[in-house]
Amino acid sequence: MKNRIHELRKSMKLSQEDVAKRCKVTRQTINAIENNKYDPTLQLAFNLATVLDTTVDKLFASEE
Template identity: 60%
Template sequence: MRNKIKELRKQIGLRQEDLARELGVTRQTINAIENNKYNPTLELAMKLAKLLKTPVEVIFELDDC
């Protein structure tokens, strides 16, 4: 699954540390998600969408099946 978190995060001027703090996760978790090495839980994906003010389906895109 690919995502646009890094792009959206930078647009609103947040660092990985800032985003992690707001979501209650580590910076390493944000880094792993941004680099497509970890798929977030549904709960975390929903929190990301709310914080980034972007629908989940715009942030995350499934790889071709």
């Protein structure tokens, strides 16, 4: 699943650590999601969307 986390995070001038703290996960989790090595839970996806001021469907896209 492709995501726009890195792109949106950078545009908001947030570090992986900043996003991780706001989502109550580790920086390594954010890194793994950004690098498509881990798919977040539904709750974490909603948290990420909230932190990055977007919607889940705009944050994630299935790879076809």
